[in-house]
Amino acid sequence: MRPILPSSGMDRRVLLSALALLPALSAALLPIAAQSQSATSGGLLPSWNDGPAKQAIFDFVRATIDRSSPSYLFPDDRIAVFDQDGTLWVEHPMYTQVVYCLERVPAVVAKKPELKNAEPFKTVLSGNREAMAKLSMQDLEKVLAATLTGMSVEEFNAEAKAWMEKAKHPRWNRLYTELAYQPMLEALRYLRDNAYKTYIVTGGGQDFVRVYAEKVYGIPPEQVVGTAGGTKYGYAKDGKPFLTKEPKLLLNDNNAGKAEGIHLMIGRRPHAAFGNSTGDRQMLEYTKAGGGARLAMLLLHDDREREYAYGPAQGLPETKVGTFTQALYDDAKQKGWMVISMKNDWRRIFAFE
Amino acid sequence: MRPILPSSGMDRRVLLSALALLPALSAALLPIAAQSQSATSGGLLPSWNDGPAKQAIFDFVRATIDRSSPSYLFPDDRIAVFDQDGTLWVEHPMYTQVVYCLERVPAVVAKKPELKNAEPFKTVLSGNREAMAKLSMQDLEKVLAATLTGMSVEEFNAEAKAWMEKAKHPRWNRLYTELAYQPMLEALRYLRDNAYKTYIVTGGGQDFVRVYAEKVYGIPPEQVVGTAGGTKYGYAKDGKPFLTKEPKLLLNDNNAGKAEGIHLMIGRRPHAAFGNSTGDRQMLEYTKAGGGARLAMLLLHDDREREYAYGPAQGLPETKVGTFTQALYDDAKQKGWMVISMKNDWRRIFAFE
Numbered sequence: 001m002r003p004i005l006p007s008s009g010m011d012r013r014v015l016l017s018a019l020a021l022l023p024a025l026s027a028a029l030l031p032i033a034a035q036s037q038s039a040t041s042g043g044l045l046p047s048w049n050d051g052p053a054k055q056a057i058f059d060f061v062r063a064t065i066d067r068s069s070p071s072y073l074f075p076d077d078r079i080a081v082f083d084q085d086g087t088l089w090v091e092h093p094m095y096t097q098v099v100y101c102l103e104r105v106p107a108v109v110a111k112k113p114e115l116k117n118a119e120p121f122k123t124v125l126s127g128n129r130e131a132m133a134k135l136s137m138q139d140l141e142k143v144l145a146a147t148l149t150g151m152s153v154e155e156f157n158a159e160a161k162a163w164m165e166k167a168k169h170p171r172w173n174r175l176y177t178e179l180a181y182q183p184m185l186e187a188l189r190y191l192r193d194n195a196y197k198t199y200i201v202t203g204g205g206q207d208f209v210r211v212y213a214e215k216v217y218g219i220p221p222e223q224v225v226g227t228a229g230g231t232k233y234g235y236a237k238d239g240k241p242f243l244t245k246e247p248k249l250l251l252n253d254n255n256a257g258k259a260e261g262i263h264l265m266i267g268r269r270p271h272a273a274f275g276n277s278t279g280d281r282q283m284l285e286y287t288k289a290g291g292g293a294r295l296a297m298l299l300l301h302d303d304r305e306r307e308y309a310y311g312p313a314q315g316l317p318e319t320k321v322g323t324f325t326q327a328l329y330d331d332a333k334q335k336g337w338m339v340i341s342m343k344n345d346w347r348r349i350f351a352f353e
Numbered sequence: 354m355r356p357i358l359p360s361s362g363m364d365r366r367v368l369l370s371a372l373a374l375l376p377a378l379s380a381a382l383l384p385i386a387a388q389s390q391s392a393t394s395g396g397l398l399p400s401w402n403d404g405p406a407k408q409a410i411f412d413f414v415r416a417t418i419d420r421s422s423p424s425y426l427f428p429d430d431r432i433a434v435f436d437q438d439g440t441l442w443v444e445h446p447m448y449t450q451v452v453y454c455l456e457r458v459p460a461v462v463a464k465k466p467e468l469k470n471a472e473p474f475k476t477v478l479s480g481n482r483e484a485m486a487k488l489s490m491q492d493l494e495k496v497l498a499a500t501l502t503g504m505s506v507e508e509f510n511a512e513a514k515a516w517m518e519k520a521k522h523p524r525w526n527r528l529y530t531e532l533a534y535q536p537m538l539e540a541l542r543y544l545r546d547n548a549y550k551t552y553i554v555t556g557g558g559q560d561f562v563r564v565y566a567e568k569v570y571g572i573p574p575e576q577v578v579g580t581a582g583g584t585k586y587g588y589a590k591d592g593k594p595f596l597t598k599e600p601k602l603l604l605n606d607n608n609a610g611k612a613e614g615i616h617l618m619i620g621r622r623p624h625a626a627f628g629n630s631t632g633d634r635q636m637l638e639y640t641k642a643g644g645g646a647r648l649a650m651l652l653l654h655d656d657r658e659r660e661y662a663y664g665p666a667q668g669l670p671e672t673k674v675g676t677f678t679q680a681l682y683d684d685a686k687q688k689g690w691m692v693i694s695m696k697n698d699w700r701r702i703f704a705f706e
Contacts, residue, residue: 076573153616197575210620220429221620222550222575231616233609233635240642241635243616250603250617256586263506263584263596264603265618267563267574282586282594289593 044190047183047348053297054345056338057187060272060295065194071293073271075195080272080295081225081262081283082188084202084209086322087276087299088217090169090179092308094321097208098140100163102132104147107159115146148205149229149247156245160211174352177216182353183346184274188217191272199270201262202226203254203279207245225265227253258283271295277322284337296337300324303343313339397543400536400701406650407698409691410540413625413648418547424646426624428548433625433648434578434615434636435541437555437562439675440629440652441570443522443532445661447674450561451493453516455485457500460512468499501558502582502600509598513564527705530569535706536699537627541570544625552623554615555579556607556632560598578618580606611636624648630675637690649690653677656696666692 048054063071064078085091105124108115115121120139123131135143148156169176188198200219202209206226213219230248235241253261259282262270272295273280273287280298288296301308301324302316309316311324318325332339342349401407416424417431438444458477461468468474473492476484488496501509522529541551553572555562559579566572583601588594606614612635615623625648626633626640633651641649654661654677655669662669664677671678685692695702 076567079575206617206620214429222432222618224620228617231613233612233639241612241639243612243639259586259594259596260584264559264581265575267559267577286586286594286596 045183045186047186047346049345049347051345053338053340056295056297057190060293061191061194061196063293064271069293073292077268077271078191078194078196079199079266079268079270080191080196081199081201081266081270081274081287082184083258083275083277083280083283084200084204084226086301087274087280088180088184088200089176090181090307091276091322092301092310092319093170095204096167096176097204098144099167100160100208101144101147103163103167104159105143108146112146121146145247148208149245151245153207153231153243153245156207157211160208164212172350177212178352179350180216181346182348182351185217185351187274188219192218196272197223199223199225199262199266201253201258201273201283203258205229206251206253225251225253225261227251227257254279256282259286262286273297274299276301277324278328279323281328281331285331285335288335288337296332296335297340298328298332298337299340300329300342302341303346303349306349307342398536398539400539400699402698402700404698406691406693409648409650410543413646414544414547414549416646417624422646426645430621430624431544431547431549432552432619432621432623433544433549434552434554434619434623434627434640435537436611436628436630436633436636437553437557437579439654440627440633441533441537441541441553442529443534443660444675445654445663445672446523448557449520449529450557451497452520453513453561454497454500456516456520457512458496461499465499474499498600501561502598504598506560506584506596506598509560510564513561517565525703530565531705532703533569534699535701535704538570538704540627541572545571549625550576552576552578552615552619554606554611554626554636556611558582559604559606578604578606578614580604580610607632609635612639615639626650627652629654630677631681632676634681634684638684638688641688641690649685649688650693651681651685651690652693653682653695655694656699656702659702660695 045054045057063069064073066072082088085095102124105121109121109125116125120135120142123135124143164175164177167176168174169179172179191198198219200209200213200217200223202225204226206224206228209226210221210224213224214221228251230246230250231243232246233241233243251257251261251264255278258280262283269290270287271290271293273284274297275284276299284296284298288294300313301310301322302314303309310319310322311329312318312326313324313329329339331337398407398410416422417426419425435441438448455477458474462474462478469478473488473495476488477496517530520529521527522532525532544551551572553562553566553570553576555578557579559577559581562579563574563577566577567574581604583599583603584596585599586594586596604610604614604617608631611633615636622643623640624643624646626637627650628637629652637649637651641647653666654663654675655667656662663672663675664682665671665679666677666682682692684690
């Protein structure tokens with residue numbers, strides 16, 4: 001059995017840098033930043049600067065909703081897909097779900113004391129960041145399997161929800177859910193206002209993202225496609241049926257898996273796709289290769305001051321979280337994807353700014 | 354690699370009885386019976402006789418849409434799931450998809466002449482119905498794999514669509530798509546009019562049912578959950594990406610697989626479920642086991658004159674297509690599922706009557 005990986009793009013360096021920044025858990029329950037989705041003044045997409053990226057979104061929507069347009073789409077055919085980590089919210093210094101898994105280890109060990117002295121749990125429990133950073137990918141997979149599977153769907157949902165209501169990002173000291181990008185929330189809203197069905201297509205865990213996607217992005221569980229494991233149907237002592245999350249990978253929703261996952265879960269080719277890393281390449285090219293008007297957008301993190309800067313395009317350093325290579329940048333230019341410069345195209349990044 | 358089975362409940366006898374009834378292909382393209390979904394006079398659910406089944410639907414909907422009800426559901430939470438074969442349309446004498454697969458064999462062999470003298474294709478091509486009836490399940494699986502996989506998603510969709518536009522049921526000499534049950538089309542419509550999102554959850558092939566579900570039932574592709582195989586992302590000679598259907602089973606959407614498929618594809622427990630066979634048992638009990646108002650309905654085929662009569666309940670003979678056992682009937686009574694008697698509860702069965 002192969003454990004579920006929320007994403008394939010993580011290594012020890014990322015773990016190390018993230019561990020150095022992990023905050024103590026805050027007990028305070030703060031409200032979720034769903035308010036950030038409410039309409040704002042200043043016209044459509046107010047957090048976007050005027051420029052080619054904003055214009056591309058406008059042009060695409062107009063071309064597909066205008067009945068006289070050759071690219072007109074019936075409302076039922078309007079599908080738009082968004083990667084999550086690094087596209088809809090902050091992915092640095094570590095994927096939020098991996099932080100969740102590491103922080104769940106004490107609770108898992110409390111229920112299964114036999115893990116206490118077993119690796120890699122012992123190391124994670126030690127809090128020794130240097131030792132944790134040396135954990136292998138196999139070790140990390142054990143942590144993910146132990147914290148994401150083996151419990152009922154309801155138990156997992158309750159645990160993840162409780163964590164999301166209190167866990168904070170080390171840099172901003174704000175809930176992760178507050179770190180959704182305001183321009184993307186506006187793009188989601190704008191597309192939905194024009195009858196687009198908006199989907200998340202994430203390398204992260206499908207069940208994990210479903211816990212908060214409606215509140216944060218206005219996207220219901222059935223419109224979240226992600227890396228998914230199997231479940232097993234069974235009965236509790238009182239005869240009630242329930243589903244247990246199994247360490248069996250059904251869909252690795254990364255790279256080609258994103259196009260395959262779109263077919264499995266949605267069943268038709270989207271007309272608009274938003275991504276930010278090599279893991280989104282196939283989703284973007286699959287979307288763009290269809291007929292009629294198609295929108296493919298690639299977010300470049302080039303704003304170290306307001307967020308992060310990574311990826312070799314424009315001389316930024318490459319990282320393992322949200323890999324953005326020169327080849328991806330070249331692909332975007334060659335295939336007609338629109339590159340969004342966080343620095344230049346976004347007037348505001350977060351709702352709290 | 355395990356080929357994709359559209360359903361597990363078929364054996365040689367079914368094949369035999371079906372082969373005896375297979376019509377010659379009709380070249381005439383007749384209009385699809387989507388018109389049957391238009392509103393009819395005579396109040397809500399006009400094709401249902403007054404009685405406990407019709408009343409159960411009304412009571413459930415009222416309990417979940419009335420804001421003063423303790424079982425009120427926000428519109429976003431309203432999910433209803435329907436089995437297809439035998440619940441939304443006729444499944445006798447043979448699942449429509451299996452007829453499709455058998456009739457596709459000549460076209461597959463034309464493209465792959467090496468199959469012409471290989472079993473089981475040779476037997477299917479012979480037209481010798483007695484020999485065909487002796488094919489093993491392994492043989493039949495080869496037929497399904499050869500006719501449902503190995504082509505692009507677009508090719509499959511075009512082939513299946515073309516077939517559905519001309520293939521007719523042997524008993525009524527009408528398109529299969531005309532054999533949707535009018536009372537169920539009204540129930541779908543009534544639920545949607547009350548903000549329910551309606552899903553098909555079928556043991557049949559997800560891709561196959563998606564081809565016509567929107568036209569026949571008003572259900573878009575992304576709301577069809579079915580037995581699903583993997584796809585493989587690749588590139589055509591011109592560099593365009595496409596997906597190839599693979600003979601790799603991802604989801605066997607029968608029995609416990611229906612509850613597991615609902616979690617994978619929808620991500621939350623439905624509030625209403627409609628089924629007709631042992632393959633729907635877990636879907637019905639999973640739905641019914643949730644809190645608040647829950648509707649679980651089980652269609653009993655007890656109308657030999659207007660449709661078919663099968664299942665041991667009420668002394669009907671058991672069959673392998675749409676297995677309805679005495680234990681299932683007892684389960685329904687014990688767990689509070691409403692049994693729909695086709696004979697007594699349905700005033701009209703088909704739109705063309």
